[in-house]
Amino acid sequence: MRILEITNLKKTFHSNFLIKKYRILKGIDISVEAGEIYGFLGPNGAGKTTTIKCIMGLLFPDEGEILINGRPADTIDARRPIGFLPENPYFYDYLNANELLNFSASLYSIPAAAARERIDRLIQQVGLAGFERLKLRKFSKGMTQRLGMAQALIQDPDFLILDEPFSGLDPIGRKEFRDLILNLKEQGKTIFFSSHILQDMEMMVDRVGIIINGKISRQGKLSELIAGSTRCHEIVCSQISEKQLALIHPNFVRRDNQYIITLDNEAEINLVVESIIHNNGLVIAVNPVKKTLEDIFLNEIGEVQ
C-alpha cells in the first residue's frame, strides 16, 4: 500500500514584488510504500525541504497532488499519523525538554499519565537522559536534533518524515539514530527522510529518490540501483617494488607496505596478477568494488548537467 503519493508537484516562489519567479519544484513524483525506508537525496537547494513543507501543509503547492494513505494531505486528520522533524528544528528556549514534550503531547490530546510514560521512554531513546530539566536555550545543536526526534515520535506515528535527521549529530549519535530508525522500521513504521550523508543512507534505505533542480531524476530500490554494478576491481599486493609495479600498471596507490591497483577493465585482471607473480610479488587480494550510492548520485548529477 502507498502511504505517500506525490504526483506532479509544482511550486514557484516569488520575489518580494512579484517581479521574479523562482520555479523550485517542476513536477515532482514520489511514491512511498508502507513499511519502507525511503531516502530523499539531492544537492543543496534542489528542493527537498520545499517538497517536505508542501507535504506538511506549511507551503501550498501551485499544482499537483499529495496523498497520504490515499487522502489529500491538506487536512489535519490526514497528517495526524505523521511524525515530523523539520530541518534545523528550533524550540521554545524558555522551556525544558520535559515541558516541550509535554506540550507536544498535549497537541495530540495524549492523557497525562500516558504522556509521562511515553516522554520518559523517548528521552531515553534519543539519549537525552539527565537533560530533562535543562532549559532548551542551553541545548547544543545535536541535543536539539535529538529532542526534535523525540517530539516527532510523541504520538507513536506510523509515518515519519525527517528532514536531515543526522545533521549536527556526532558519530555515536548518528549510529544511535540509524539504529532507532531501523528499529522503527521493524515495528512496521514507514520512514521518509532526506540526508546528505550517503553512507548512512546506503546502510538503511530500501528505496531512494534523487531530486536535482526541482525534478526527480531517479527513483528506485537501492538494491536495484546498485545491483550488478561493479564499478572496478582492486588488486592488493606487496613484496614488489614501486618501479616494477609502475611498469605493470600505472594506476595504483601505496598504503603502508601494500599497493592497491585499481582496474577499470575486468579483462586486465589476469594479466596484472600474472605479472605481479612473475616479478615475485605477493598477490593478497582481488576485490570487486561495488558502486556506492555516492557513485550513483554523482553520476546522476553529471548526467543532468
Add this chain to the structure above:
Amino acid sequence: MKINIKGLILNTFKESARNKMFYLLIFFGILFALSSKLISFLTLGDAMKVLKDTGLAAINFFCVLIAIFTGINLVYKEVEKKTIFNILSKPVTRGHFIIGKFFGLALTMLLALAAMAVIFFLLVFLVGGGFDLKILLYFFMLYLELLIIVAISLLFSSFSTPILSFIFTVSLYLIGHIMWTFNEFKMLLQSKLWIKFAQFLYYIMPNLDKFNIKNDVVLDLPLQATTILFSVLYALVYILALLTVTVMIFRRREFI
C-alpha cells in the same frame, strides 16, 4: 475529532508570563497606582477621588501597554523562529493556533489586571475606603477593552512585523478613543459619498470609549445596566469579527 487547544493556551500564557517586559510593566503599573496615593495626600480635596482617578488611569495605561506588547510579538516570534513548524505539523489547524494564542493572551491579561486590581483595592482600604462594586465593574470593562486590543494586535501580527503591528494597533487604539468626535467631524464633510465613507469607517473602527467608565466610577454616577450589557455584546461581536479575519489571513500564509 478531538480538538485540543488547552496546550496552546497554556503555552502562550507561559511564554508571555516568562517575558521580563511583562513583569516590568506590572511593576510600573503598581508603582504608579501607589504614587497616586502620594498624590492624594499632596492635593487638596477628596483624597479618595484623586486616588481613584489617578490610580485607575495608571492601571489602565499599563494594562494597555502590556496588551499591545504581548499581542504584537507572539505570532511573529513563532513564525520567525520557526517554532510554528512543530505546531502546525501536529493536529492543529491555523484556526486552532490563532484561537489558542488569543485565549492564552486573554489569560495573561487576566493575571496582569488581577495583580494590579488587588493592589489597588488594598490601597483603597488603606485610605479608608471600602469595597466598591463599581470599581470591580470598571476593571471588568477595562478587561473587555484589553481583549479587543489583544485581538487587534493579533490581527496585525498575523501578517506584519512587530513594529508595524505596534503602529497600527496604537493608531486604532487612539482612533477608538476619539470616536465620539465623529459627529462633529461629519459636519465638515460636504459630499454624501464622503459621509457614507466616514460612516462606514465609524462602524468598523473599535469604539473603545464605550468601555471607559472611569468618570462614572470616580464621580459615582449611576450606571445603566443596559449600557453595560450592550458594551459586553459589542466586545464579543467585535472580537469574534477580528478573530475571523485573523484566521482568514493566517490560513493563506506560507511558512518559509
